[in-house]
Amino acid sequence: MSSAKKLRMLLATALFALSLTALPILSAAPHVPADGLPQATSSLFDATKFASNQFTQEDDEAVATPFLDVPAAFVRAAADERLELWYEPGNYAIRVVDLDSGYVFGSSFADKDADLPNFNNKFEGIINSAVVIEYYTYNAETGVYTVIEESMFQSDLTTASFAAVPGGFETAIAFGESGIGLTLEVTLEDGDLHLRVDSDSITEGDEFKLRSVRIYPYFGAVYGDSVPGYALVPDGAGALVRYRAIDAVTDVYQLNYYGTDIGVKSDVADEAELTLPVYGMIHGIRQHGFLGIIEAGAADATLVVNPAKSNLKYYYTHPQFVYRSQYAAPTSKAAAAAGAGTQVIQEERNSLDIHLVVRFLDGDAADYVGMANSYRDHLIDTGVLAPMTGDAPAALPTHVELVGGCRAEGFVFDRTAVLTDFGQARTILEDLTASVGPLAVVYKGVLAGGFSGAGPGTASFERALGTADELARLAADMRAAGSTLSLYADPLLIFDATPHNVYTDISQRVNRRLSGGSGLTMPTWYAEPLRAMERLSDNAETWSRKGLSDLALGSVGTALYSDFKNGTFDRSEAEALYRTTLEGLGGSLALYRPNAYLFGAVSRYLAAPVVSRQYQIYTDTVPFLPIVLAGTMELYGGYLNFAADDTLALLRLADFGLYPSYVLTHGSAYLLQDTELGALYSSSYATWRERVLSDHGILDAVLLPAYGSAVAARRVLAPGFVKITYANGTVIYVNYAATPQADGAVTVDGHAAKAVTTDD
């Protein structure tokens, strides 16, 4: 104590007049020591870092030698000015010839790999089959369902008919072993290959039930690294699997489009985020390639990605469409907890029609940027997306998420912890608009009870924050200033502590258990979709009448699940329901990482991913998703509050064309401890203001010139040094490395980004 007193005497001169609480809101930037704050470490391992799949690799631009031709047995089914479609009578293997380059993509292999020990007849059949199905057999004694794969070559009893249709052919296949039948249609339309299987054409016997269907699974397969190039995986921002002789990875990856159906399977971990229903392969970078778009059926599709490995040295990728899942029907609480129980299969088949569109790319368009633009064009052609119109704003827009209130535990009763009331929100937003320009504001936790306290039906506002009029005036004033204030609501996620009806509000899993998960402090449930969407429409109307028509919706962008409460409401049906409901809402809509089927309803894309799941099979991370959406809507990155390396986070935004995002509150995030927003640990505006301003200054200079433009090209010039060319002529350089890098006359400092605009 006495030594402490002495020290106190020594340091008494350092006494500051201001106390923390008395600090004015706008000037609380902490004092920075003379030598600055510590930064990210040296560039000791930059080589390792840039070679990892967190970054895009340099391209091997070697010429791809064609390895397929059209065998004599094949018959030409259709042709247009770009492509020729050939098929092999009897088994309906196909060849697609690019008339410009003469390059041939095919679904079967002329020569098989001699050194494959497992390359038996069954396997060869699967590789060469036009359609491969899986079906369930049931062993009544053991009570176990087994999945069996059947190709068209499996049984002598298999038949496949032929009928010519405009632009191609149609074949009705009856599988001899399982007795399952379906009709495949293969056509050329407007220079694209279309593949269709209608749900109505599927027939099953009593004994064997259909599990899955794959169409031309080995189309475009590449033997090891015989051809330079890569496969595209639309995971997160986008990932590439470059071809190598033999990959160290031995797994076949099966990734669910739109995530796992939590209505069927509940234990999901480390899952890839496939929000775009596409796949594709490149044969020779900027030479040949194709992009597959799942036009229908993506809700029940898995992406199969196979790397070359010692027992099968082919890279291939295709979607697999799942009609029935297997699950454990628990017979007791303990069994339910352990995921055990009687094994059963889904009774009703998922009602999906398969429609694949395969678009062929050549020349400079045959890379991931070309794939992204091809998909972008397709979405524009089909009316889902539209290029942005109007003038670019005066400054780069910033996304601000304000937190109003959050349910917190009180001494006896729950209370609402108030973080930012409507008056404080006005102060913050007016100050920010004046300093950084237009804002895309999402106001979270303003419904009665606050975040995680508002029930599924709540439409009224939390009184502790202010009046509805106050909020509406704020929204109107923001609109007048060129910004948007969107009301946050989550139509699908129901927090356990909120007022709700267990019997009517919550969705049921296939095993009759409630669909839900776990929040930080309480269980969470998934809403029954029909009722949830009805409520959303009603609430949106109520809010709209009060002048709050712009919405930001949680969960609904990503959560897609079957509901078995009243019969089966499968993912395809949910997808359609969400799309129509959201497109029918009045105002603008912001969604968090929405799946592609909602793109038509979205005005602002929030929390865009900058990485993928980083599976070891991936060799690169690429901004595939941002390029698809570039120039069609504003894309905002993840919240910079939580980035551990500010420099890296800002460079990624500059590289991917994403705009900055922050979570801001008036009160300290400390108040949110032990609440559902406990993961939000830094948000106080007083301490974040300086950062918002300085980040904005950096990004505004780089990204504003490219506002509203599509991406024309993106190249890695050297490890960690990227050049992005926009369609409007703007070139952005991003240098992740510590040392300066140069491209011709342009030099970019270490850890910096730079925009170069050309006049044309």
Place this chain on the structure above:
Amino acid sequence: MKKKALVIALFLLLVACIPLPLAAADATYYQDDTPYITQTVDYQGNLTSTKTAYRPLGVFSAAGILDDPQDLTIDDDRVYVADAGHGRVAVLDYDGVLVASIGDGVLDNPTGLHVSDDGFLYVADKALQSVFKFDLGGVLLETYTRPTEPLFGAASSFIPTKVAVGAGENIYVIGEGSTSGVIQLNYDGSFLGYFGVNLSNKPFLQRIADWFVQTGEYADTTPPSPTNIAISSQSLVYTATPFTADALKKLDINGNNILTTVNYNDEQSIVDLSVNDAGYVVAIYDDGLIVEYDPSGNMLFAFNVELASAEILGLVRVPTGIEIDEHGYLFVTDGQMDRVLVFEPTAFANLVHAAIDRYNEGSYADSRALFEEIVRQNANFALAHSALGKAYYQEGRIAEALEEYFLANDRGGYSETYWKIRDAWLKDNLSTVFTVLLVLIAVVFALRIVDRRTPAFARLHEAAKRIGGNPAVRRFTLVFDILRHPINTYYEIKREHRATVGSATAILVVLFAEYLLLLATAGYLFNPYAESINLGFEIAKFFGVIGLFVFTNYLVSTLSDGEGWLKDIYIAIVYALSPLVLGLVPYILFTNVATQNESVLVDLFSGVMIVWTAILVFLAIKEIHNYEIGETVKNLLMTAFAMLILVLIAFILYVFGSQLADFVLSWLKEVANRVFG
């Protein structure tokens, strides 16, 4: 002190029960883009989200170099890997290129290695049961085998798995199956003794069980053995002992632990640990959890790099070794994927390290700005709040210090700061307080004189007497009387029926209100309760315990000639709680002004209330049932026993009931699935 121990014990229990929290569905957007969530310690000692501390850079060793790497050490930007599958030590440079291979043909299954300050490589080979000493050029200099000294123990085996070498070429060897501690060898291989012996940590119940068994039947008392070792540049030895509360130990020269750490993962085994020059300790558990402690033993970061399903960059299948190098990078060996991964400290981790370094150097003022920045970036970082409290305190910014200590839940610092504030207040106001007190005393004195000499207050006295004599009021003033004349008062209650069930219930309700007040408003320093309560549960607990006691006592007493009826017992017991009824409010007030310096007084206060109540309960039972002292003791013991039995029966009924219900339900469901499904 006892209270503190209790709080710590409760806290540890809590931590043991709470698994690492899952992220809420909505919170995923509040995370950095690493494949794992990084956590730090919050004000309650629980793990809470924070910014990423270490970012995976990638696979550092090229494919095919390593086979079953078991350990690694770094010296002068050279990475030495115990390449067990190849029976050698692989030496890699910082580009991951194999630059040398040591011990080919000599080593068989190297599992541990260390480069000493003198520049020699020591390798523990499990298969050859030896420790080898090489120079860094790869020349074998020495082979150490099983010590021959009798002190080593005739039955002790020498199967070295890990090795570390301190100053003066003190060689520390971890031996498989060696339970006596770390084997310490001299540079010439002679046995110096066992070091850092762990104590047997048999559970309490096991010790009780031991009383009832005969010699030879004792349960295994072998103390847990350290499984890994690291040595700091100051030659301090750190050991890892899995499954214990203080799994990480920093041993002084005598082998005593001088570091207190909290083990957040005591269900899992620590695989390896490493300490860098600045004294930061990192450790990896077999479930992939990596933890970092600061030089004082505070947990800084925890993140789990376990590979669950698919292979993901930065995740590890079977962690075998961890090393932190002088630049702050982490290296982790994966025994199954045959590779070394590198993790880079982020700007945030560097900030935390810089702040702690300056704080530990004693530059509180310098560290303050850094801790303020940490708190800006993570408002829940308890360690930073605590350090800020200290810094502000040193600078005389007492009010801010108090706030920071409160945010950190640092009761020691809070108490010290609060003492200072109270001290200042007393200094400023003591004269006023004394003046007021003196004036009050004088007034009272004067009034008494007036009362004695004149009839001025006679009517007041009369009124007081009249009100006091009113039976309705008398029922409540018994609460005061019982403190002074318990036996007489119980006589009044029993024979004269001065108290009623209504009055007793009213008193009980008041006591419950006071109890709630205690939970809500007792001084922060003396209030280890949760900030929120379940009202229903508290009601059930409070009234349940009293009700159960009264009821059971009635049952027991009817069998043992007790005179009291249920009603009498109820009333008597409630009145026996009078010391609590009268004492709780002053107690609450006292806890609000006391600091930890006065904790003895606070404990004394609560002790007196409780003992007094206990005595009154005893007297109540004795008087109500008209028992002798011996009978009363017997009655109370039987009551306690009967209460236990009742609770047990209720518990058993509950368990069997729910089991039965579950069984019937599952049977019905299975029928439904099989027959109608």
